[in-house]
Amino acid sequence: MIFYTFTEQRLREFTEQVFLKMGCPEADAKLAADVLLKSDLRGIDSHGVARLTGYVRLWEKERINARPQIKVVHETATTATVDGDAGLGLVVAPFAMQLAIDKAKTYGSGWVAVKNSNHFGIAGYHSLMAVAEDMIGISMTNASPLVAPTYANERLLGTNPMCYAFPAGKYPPVVVDMATAAAANGKLEIAQRANSPIPEGWAQDKNGQMSTDPNELKAGGSLLPLGSDKTHGSHKGYGLSATVDILSAVLSGANYGPWVPPFVAFLDPPTDPVGEGIGHFFGAMRIDGFRPAQDFKDHLDNWIERFKSAKTVDPEKRVIIPGEPEYAFEAERRINGIPLIEAVVTDLNQLAVKMGIEILDA
Structure with a gap:
């Protein structure tokens, strides 16, 4: 397999130009690019710039609104529902998570459901926004139906990722970011x-x-759901996926289950929608609402150290802390650049020619 390596800055400039050509305001283009680049930096290549052509195709089909009027349509002191106006999920989701964070700053926690949105990148980006404020961050989204529930032979659920992120002290945050399917569709791609x-x-x-x-x-x-089959616990993955679907969409008024619109442009959305767009769900909880933040972080450091020192069945292996590999990828790629496989570079350069921007010089 052939790889080409690009600096973070070059890919960021390229991605921003694509979003600007779509008609996004400059601030939205920068934010959307930041979400995608965070994915590539953290080694989650399936959700980074490789997804750009997919967003453009949906925009061309008028299924993505480049200039959404994002608004709160229902609200209490600690909760809200946001209408994303069919905008890029890469822009809608940070808006909603920031709203959850702002509520948490005042009331201890904030919870925001979103409808009428699109694919929001990696869940970890949004949860880490809360970590930066000494909060626990929770983010999840439903997705187009590709997953069959346990025992079924019918696509009814998406890969429906969820992420929980916790700030540590001297160590990187603990970030549990995962699809509730056996694998994300991006890995198949x-x-x-x-x-x-x-x-x-x-x-x-x-x-x-x-x-x-x-x-x-x-x-x-x-x-298949996380667990693959009933013998290996697929009913648990199915249950987690159902939880994401209900919180993200049944709660917000988005489409759920088999009615979620597909991410690919060549497939039309269902003609009998039960809601608007796809849905997300976000939570932010102030740690000092439970105990002093530094106490929590000191004890999470201790938790990390104890788990990293666990005895292993293979002396050549060690216990990995959730989020640790992604942190290592980010540190390395910020210095040495981001590798893209040849097929992705070809797709991006074809996109560049179509949109009239400078190609990626491999």
Whole structure:
């Protein structure tokens, strides 16, 4: 597989230019680019600049509003529902998380549900906004139906990621950022570009049989919940995914389950929607609403140290703290640049030509 490496700044400039060409205000273009670059920096390549062409195609189909009028449509002291006006989730989601944070600053916690939005990038970006304020951050979103519930052979749920982020003291934050499916769809896309098989347990074919073909979804198959099958706990992944769907969409007034609009532009949204757009859910909790923040961070440092020192079944391996690999990726990539596979660079340069911006010089 061929990789090309680009500086963070070059990819940031390129991404901002794409969003500006879509008609986004400058501040929104910078914010959207920041969300995508955070993904690439943290090694979550499936949700970074590789997604740019997908956003552009949805905008061309008039399914993304480049200049949304984001507004609060229901509110109490500690809760709110936000209408994203079909805007980029990369812009709508930070607005909603900031609202949750502002409420938490005053009342100890803030909870915000979102409807009428689009794909919001990595959940970790939004949760880490709260961590920066000495808060626990929670973020989740529903997504287009690609996942079959336990025992089913029908796509009813999205990969529906959730993220919990906790500030530590001398260590990086603990960040639990995961899809509630056995694998995120972006990982299948990476395997497709690399022409590589996927691990058994990620997907099933249209007949409900396990498959290692990364193109299975295109052939009518489905992703499996976290746990893969009932024997290995898929009912738990299904339950987590259902929780995300209910909090993100049933609560906010967004589409849920099989009615969630697809991220790909060549598929039309359902003709019988039950809500508006896709949904998100955010929470921010002040740590000093429970105990002094420094006490919590000191004890989370102790928690981290104890887990990192755990005895392992293989002396060559060690226990990894949630978020630790992504932190290491970010530190390394800020210095050495961000690698993109050849297929992604080709897609981005085709996009650059179409939109009249400078191509990425590989």
